[in-house]
Amino acid sequence: MNFELTSDQKMLAQTVRQFTKKQSPVERFRKLRDEGKSWDREVWAHMGELGWLSVPFAEDLGGFGAGFVEVAIIAEGFGKTLVAEPFIGSVVLGGMAMASAGTSEQCERWLAPMMEGETSLALATTERGARHNLGTVGMTAAHDGGGWKLSGEKVFVPNGHEAEHLVVSAMTPDGVGLFVVAADGPGVTRSRLKTLDGRGAGRLRLDGASVGDECRLGDPGATAAAVLERVLDCGAAAACAEGLGICQATLDMTTAHLKERKQFDKPIGAFQALQHRAVEMFVEVELVRSMSILASIAADDDDVEARMRAISAAKTKLATGGEFVTREALQLHGGIGITDEHDIGLFFKRMVVLNALFGDATHHVERFASLGSFAAE
Amino acid sequence: MDLAFSEQDEAFRQEVRDFIAGGMTDALKAKADIDAPFDMDDTMAWHKILYRKGWVAPQWPEAVGGPGLSATRRFILTEELELAGTPPLSPFGLSMVGPAIIQFGTDEQKARFLPKILSGEEVWCQGYSEPEAGSDLASLRCKADDDGDHLIINGQKTWTTYAQYADWIFCLVRTDGTGKKQAGITFLLIDMKTEGVDARPMLTIGGTPAFCDTFFDNVRVPKANIIGEINAGWTVAKALLGHERTLLAMVGTSRRTLRRIKHIAAETMSGGTALIDQPVWRNKIAHLEIELESLKMANLRVLAGADLGRAPGPESSILKLRGTEINQHIYELAMEVMGHDALSWYNDDDVIPASEQGIAPAFCYTRANTIFGGSNEIQKNIIAKWILGLPAK
Numbered sequence: 145m146n147f148e149l150t151s152d153q154k155m156l157a158q159t160v161r162q163f164t165k166k167q168s169p170v171e172r173f174r175k176l177r178d179e180g181k182s183w184d185r186e187v188w189a190h191m192g193e194l195g196w197l198s199v200p201f202a203e204d205l206g207g208f209g210a211g212f213v214e215v216a217i218i219a220e221g222f223g224k225t226l227v228a229e230p231f232i233g234s235v236v237l238g239g240m241a242m243a244s245a246g247t248s249e250q251c252e253r254w255l256a257p258m259m260e261g262e263t264s265l266a267l268a269t270t271e272r273g274a275r276h277n278l279g280t281v282g283m284t285a286a287h288d289g290g291g292w293k294l295s296g297e298k299v300f301v302p303n304g305h306e307a308e309h310l311v312v313s314a315m316t317p318d319g320v321g322l323f324v325v326a327a328d329g330p331g332v333t334r335s336r337l338k339t340l341d342g343r344g345a346g347r348l349r350l351d352g353a354s355v356g357d358e359c360r361l362g363d364p365g366a367t368a369a370a371v372l373e374r375v376l377d378c379g380a381a382a383a384c385a386e387g388l389g390i391c392q393a394t395l396d397m398t399t400a401h402l403k404e405r406k407q408f409d410k411p412i413g414a415f416q417a418l419q420h421r422a423v424e425m426f427v428e429v430e431l432v433r434s435m436s437i438l439a440s441i442a443a444d445d446d447d448v449e450a451r452m453r454a455i456s457a458a459k460t461k462l463a464t465g466g467e468f469v470t471r472e473a474l475q476l477h478g479g480i481g482i483t484d485e486h487d488i489g490l491f492f493k494r495m496v497v498l499n500a501l502f503g504d505a506t507h508h509v510e511r512f513a514s515l516g517s518f519a520a521e
Numbered sequence: 522m523d524l525a526f527s528e529q530d531e532a533f534r535q536e537v538r539d540f541i542a543g544g545m546t547d548a549l550k551a552k553a554d555i556d557a558p559f560d561m562d563d564t565m566a567w568h569k570i571l572y573r574k575g576w577v578a579p580q581w582p583e584a585v586g587g588p589g590l591s592a593t594r595r596f597i598l599t600e601e602l603e604l605a606g607t608p609p610l611s612p613f614g615l616s617m618v619g620p621a622i623i624q625f626g627t628d629e630q631k632a633r634f635l636p637k638i639l640s641g642e643e644v645w646c647q648g649y650s651e652p653e654a655g656s657d658l659a660s661l662r663c664k665a666d667d668d669g670d671h672l673i674i675n676g677q678k679t680w681t682t683y684a685q686y687a688d689w690i691f692c693l694v695r696t697d698g699t700g701k702k703q704a705g706i707t708f709l710l711i712d713m714k715t716e717g718v719d720a721r722p723m724l725t726i727g728g729t730p731a732f733c734d735t736f737f738d739n740v741r742v743p744k745a746n747i748i749g750e751i752n753a754g755w756t757v758a759k760a761l762l763g764h765e766r767t768l769l770a771m772v773g774t775s776r777r778t779l780r781r782i783k784h785i786a787a788e789t790m791s792g793g794t795a796l797i798d799q800p801v802w803r804n805k806i807a808h809l810e811i812e813l814e815s816l817k818m819a820n821l822r823v824l825a826g827a828d829l830g831r832a833p834g835p836e837s838s839i840l841k842l843r844g845t846e847i848n849q850h851i852y853e854l855a856m857e858v859m860g861h862d863a864l865s866w867y868n869d870d871d872v873i874p875a876s877e878q879g880i881a882p883a884f885c886y887t888r889a890n891t892i893f894g895g896s897n898e899i900q901k902n903i904i905a906k907w908i909l910g911l912p913a914k
Contacts, residue, residue, distance in 0.1 A: 403911065
């Protein structure tokens, strides 16, 4: 048992910390949001140069060949200052789906430029009426000569409004399949939906959109379903890490506020009622951290049941702990916390989004309780 | 990072399991099977079995009879003992006064007291709380007057757990009432058979006489029984509170009770379906299991740090806080799952299933979890001050 980061991992964390401090403080996100921009392509290219966008991909694909712990280090760091670039949407979701299901030719074509920071990817799975159920797929893919015709709609796709290429889940006669769709392809309409956290998300309408068979990632059916489930688990694990960064940042901002803000002629942090609330926040942050570590290890676990158990537990803990911490942070900030001008609300809203993505608490508690390990324990 | 236990540690876990399977008497196993409460005889019988194995005081240094286990193995040992439902040992000698004597005692005191704590030949209890001194412990008034080689003790201790079975009591007594209240306190060992000591058992809300009021009427105690310096008892008491913070989370106990809940939920029908097969119930149980899993991960982080020789980090302070609360929540859910059966209070065996009998008393008694050893509100005061750095005024 060992919770220590390697020296390479520590160095990565340090680099991320320097980047967020110097180049990407919260003000940068606020400015993007106020200008109606999703993220900055120059910054994305810089992340490509730093190698951050290739971290989880195998070396023979041109990647860094690191594990999910490295992914979690980056996501956690990004959470602390609300870095808007689509690390989860493009690297963890679109990229890992591509790397898991695609051939080396397909990866060369779509993954390689993303790793360089020249393009970005997305994974389009969410549909109206399906909630978090991966088995409910209304998008269809029908054989069309040597290729496929896709029809249907996806909503609230992370980075779906910006990605050059989207990996789309669609039902085929053989079960669910994964297809690469170019955002500017024929029969493709996509738009930017405004979202609560200010980052936006994609809405994708496919109206008999034609793609060649070279755009099919792996075989539809059980294989594609397993890839989807694993990649979305990775998304959940990355959300746990980003959420941990948010929790830590909000706790730090809140304790600083409690020390500075004076009412009744003393710092409000001297009031026991508020001290105890802050301690409860601290406790929840440590529990969220413990489970984020577990999720980051489990994301690489080949034992599917162990992976699902750990990640469902961690995502549930993020939902309960993360919501608690950010809500308490607002309460302890008082009136200023309700103003759009103050940063604490930005963190609060991002947490809402992270909790809704990749399965909410209700979904993950249900999945956790359905596993064989629940009955056996 | 690697969250798996090493092969050697897993082998140790197996060794512990094998030992428990072979070491527990049939009488103890019969009680453990249904989580029936153990009495003092059961506790001390198990104490002696563990003593013979060398595992009774896992946290003691090897030089004074500890087994020299790593923090990880201490956790494994504790978790397996709790999971198997073995009798919880009395903590007052092994986890409290023992470590205090090891840290602050003279060689004579160590030689006199430690072997008999280990062997279970002498049973201890704790004399801290008084009717007017609970959370504000330093305001204690139980008085010790100087009488040459002796101190003369007068006063009252209360909520003294199992004092009626104890051979010795370790007390905080007032040796100086003139200065700062923390400065006039002395840590003193008192033989319960001394004339003038009177322990009067009282019922707890768990339905058993687990507490006593303990009175001291002109009790003569040799000064040789002072641990540390006179008037420096507060230092000893504080060190004792900080001792072994890696095993306070009750992870094994809570896991065992969660298993018990699943068992009861599988046997309890509602509308023709077992509760465990109904999402609303299953999910409530799963939610708690996830909370417990989070606590266990936090505990493992503390252990891994301790094995690297690191002082317990901030995460260690949450173990007692959340461990005690989760344990209470588990009993609350057990009561809910039992439905009307939860109302039964010490009835004959044919009223509710044997495996449910112990739940209601345990549900009541474990309300003490968040009070003893420094109430959770006191723990929060400590975290607010020392970890979050929040101002006192």
